[in-house]
Amino acid sequence: MSTVDATGGVAAKSSPAAEGHPVATPGQRERSFRIWRGTAEKGEFVEYTTEVSEGMVVLDAVHQIQAEQAGDLAVRWNCKAGKCGSCSAEINGKPRLMCMTRLSEVPDDQPATIAPMRAFPLVRDLVTDVSWNYEVNRRIPAFQPRKPDFEDGTWRMHQFEVDRPQEMRKCIECFLCQDVCHVLRSHGKYDGFIGPAFLVRAAAYELHPLDTADRATYLKDEGGIGYCNITKCCTEVCPEDITITDNAIIPLKERVVDRYYDPIGKLVQLIKRK
Amino acid sequence: MASSSPPLEVLPSTRLGATQRIDHWWLAPFAVAVGLALCGGYATWAIFQGQNYFAEPYLSPFYSPCLSAECPAEVRLLGITWWPFSPAILIMGAILGFRGTCYYYRKAYYRAYFMDPPACAVEEHRGSRYRGETAFPWILQNLHRYFLYLSIPILAFLWYDTLLAFRFDGGFGIGVGSVVLLTNVVLLSGYLFGCHSLRHLVGGRTDCYSCSRFPEARHGAWRISSIFNRHHMFWAWTSLVFVCLTDLYVRLVAMGVLSDPRLI
Numbered sequence A: 001m002s003t004v005d006a007t008g009g010v011a012a013k014s015s016p017a018a019e020g021h022p023v024a025t026p027g028q029r030e031r032s033f034r035i036w037r038g039t040a041e042k043g044e045f046v047e048y049t050t051e052v053s054e055g056m057v058v059l060d061a062v063h064q065i066q067a068e069q070a071g072d073l074a075v076r077w078n079c080k081a082g083k084c085g086s087c088s089a090e091i092n093g094k095p096r097l098m099c100m101t102r103l104s105e106v107p108d109d110q111p112a113t114i115a116p117m118r119a120f121p122l123v124r125d126l127v128t129d130v131s132w133n134y135e136v137n138r139r140i141p142a143f144q145p146r147k148p149d150f151e152d153g154t155w156r157m158h159q160f161e162v163d164r165p166q167e168m169r170k171c172i173e174c175f176l177c178q179d180v181c182h183v184l185r186s187h188g189k190y191d192g193f194i195g196p197a198f199l200v201r202a203a204a205y206e207l208h209p210l211d212t213a214d215r216a217t218y219l220k221d222e223g224g225i226g227y228c229n230i231t232k233c234c235t236e237v238c239p240e241d242i243t244i245t246d247n248a249i250i251p252l253k254e255r256v257v258d259r260y261y262d263p264i265g266k267l268v269q270l271i272k273r274k
Numbered sequence B: 001m002a003s004s005s006p007p008l009e010v011l012p013s014t015r016l017g018a019t020q021r022i023d024h025w026w027l028a029p030f031a032v033a034v035g036l037a038l039c040g041g042y043a044t045w046a047i048f049q050g051q052n053y054f055a056e057p058y059l060s061p062f063y064s065p066c067l068s069a070e071c072p073a074e075v076r077l078l079g080i081t082w083w084p085f086s087p088a089i090l091i092m093g094a095i096l097g098f099r100g101t102c103y104y105y106r107k108a109y110y111r112a113y114f115m116d117p118p119a120c121a122v123e124e125h126r127g128s129r130y131r132g133e134t135a136f137p138w139i140l141q142n143l144h145r146y147f148l149y150l151s152i153p154i155l156a157f158l159w160y161d162t163l164l165a166f167r168f169d170g171g172f173g174i175g176v177g178s179v180v181l182l183t184n185v186v187l188l189s190g191y192l193f194g195c196h197s198l199r200h201l202v203g204g205r206t207d208c209y210s211c212s213r214f215p216e217a218r219h220g221a222w223r224i225s226s227i228f229n230r231h232h233m234f235w236a237w238t239s240l241v242f243v244c245l246t247d248l249y250v251r252l253v254a255m256g257v258l259s260d261p262r263l264i
Ligand code: SF4
Pocket: A177, A180, A181, A182, A183, A195, A196, A227, A228, A229, A230, A231, A232, A233, A234, A235, A245, A249
């Protein structure tokens, strides 16, 4: 184990063999990782070297380091299958799920940097406090189904009508999209912008064939959808491949345009209604 | 979490371009900046030039519809006499407005020219005054659908020009220019059909198709637009580059540099 300062300079280095670790068997080899250790007040990148084998993901390596060299390393995880959204981190600067990033995808010519998500307050090491997201979620105008179609309290809808909201329902709440979104990450608009994850949530309700709620005003004012400049980083990082910008945010932006920025359209609607 | 600030020590610098990414993240914005500058520069020159835009039976797409009195008789419409400049300038606003407020190009130039952000997880200028598209000037991007309305008739004229590009001496024929014009109009159509605003207006704004009038037509139109929309960036680039090449081809034929071989 050796320490590295926050700008990347290696302070010291030693091999696992020298530290008494077993020498790599065939199929195994050593790889180095720079992992953020510490809190928001004080911390640094620490370099660890460990033996890895084919098929391992970044989370496996982190667990191995935790088991062998750094028992107090804080890391959040749960399913190891890309479904719980707990293990979000920044691997070589890219927001990703540690359990879904194979080591073979990470260049091995230099130590891989593993850092916590930058858009949320750091608890310790790789763990951030994402509770702001749950508060935002509570404020989104809820799903409001129309009156049931049948006396037994059920509705009828077609699959092709629910395809759109179902895409949004794939969200695993990993908050990688929130982390990468420059409106939050760089401009800190936590008070005025709900972020891509909750625009996805709003779209899941808003595009639903049974929903009757009107969220245009909420999206424009509280939701701050105008802050999004559709630069698509959220779509690039989503591990569930939700087409966040094209299928959630832009359709919602267009609904806001319908309401607030299209006087001719409003006039046509008015005439049609009469 | 109004007070939450990111753990700055994790990435010590917040200067423009700072990142822990180790890939060539700057390549894409650089290529976009160069590509847009080249196409934009050529288009501006071609639009203001006002000459060599017609080589019978081909009309440069930058000049269609040709509305001023100085347009060649074969393609003249309206014949506006009070306009002393290049006839392309008369329609330039609609085209520029359509591309300039397009959701794809917005992403492209916000990243490439305004570095807002330059690439994902790469630092940008951190002014406290970020307003995004909530305030002037970018709030005007919301007018995109109006530029779409203006562009639809222009696309119709381009299809008409393309039909004329298959007529030689009163009969049917095919020249290399006919194929060039046809390719151009197909690419432009692919670009327009995938427009996000069009996708919304033809059916995307409907939630419950089965409760609406003409459910199949609405959902069908939305689906077709979605097919083009999925590759909107492809259509945006190919149509942009090809419209410049089409103008160049017509120009070179008009100047006598190329001979426009007849295929049929
Ligand atoms: S597209 Fe909008 S929401 Fe998504 S990352 Fe970019 S600015 Fe944020």
